[in-house]
Amino acid sequence: MFASRLPLPSRSYTGRRASARLRTRLPARMVLLGGTxxxxxxxxxLNGARIQTSTPARLGDEAVLIWGxxxxxxxxxWATDTHCGLALFExxxxxxxxxxxxxxxxxRLPEDRDLTRQSAQAWAQGKAKL
Structure with missing residues (x-):
């Protein structure tokens, strides 16, 4: 069902993008062959997305990205332990x-540092336990 369609990036990446990126922080789902x-x-x-994940994605995996x-x-x-890049087919x-x-x-979801700050404030005020 899922076949490799895009060539993987070469080592000679120049850092230039084909189009500007919209910075967001939206809840999303990635549907992969192994699950969602x-x-x-x-x-x-217009041509790609950067995604923060809780489990690493595998290079070459095809996915449906759903947001809103x-x-x-x-x-x-490309993929790290916490992020991946998705090149769009269309x-x-x-x-x-x-x-x-x-x-x-x-x-928009709060930034990770804002969540950490809120948790620390709640703990300092005795409203939460670590």
Whole structure:
């Protein structure tokens, strides 16, 4: 069902992007052959996405990325223990990028450091236990 469709990145990566990225922090899901995992959409462009994951993605895996009421299909082209890059098989539209920006304004997740600060404040005030 899932076949390798995109060439994996070469070592001669120059750091230039084909299009600008929209920085987000939206709850998302990545549907892989091995199952679905909850993730955070960190940024999105017309041709790709950077995703924060709780379990490492595998290089070359194909995935459906779902956020809000949107979805797209692509392949993992780089991965670390906590993040991965998804190259999209079909570019998304400018309109979808704008709708994602609007969604980010109302559904944006707090930054990790903000969550840590809130937990520390609650603990210092005796409202939470570690």
């Amino acid at each position: 995992q909850h993730c955070v959409l960190i940024d999105l462009s 009421s949107f979805e797209t299909f692509g392949q993992v082209v 570019p998304i539209t400018d309109a979808l990028l704008l709708e994602t920006r609007q969604l980010d304004q109302v559904a």
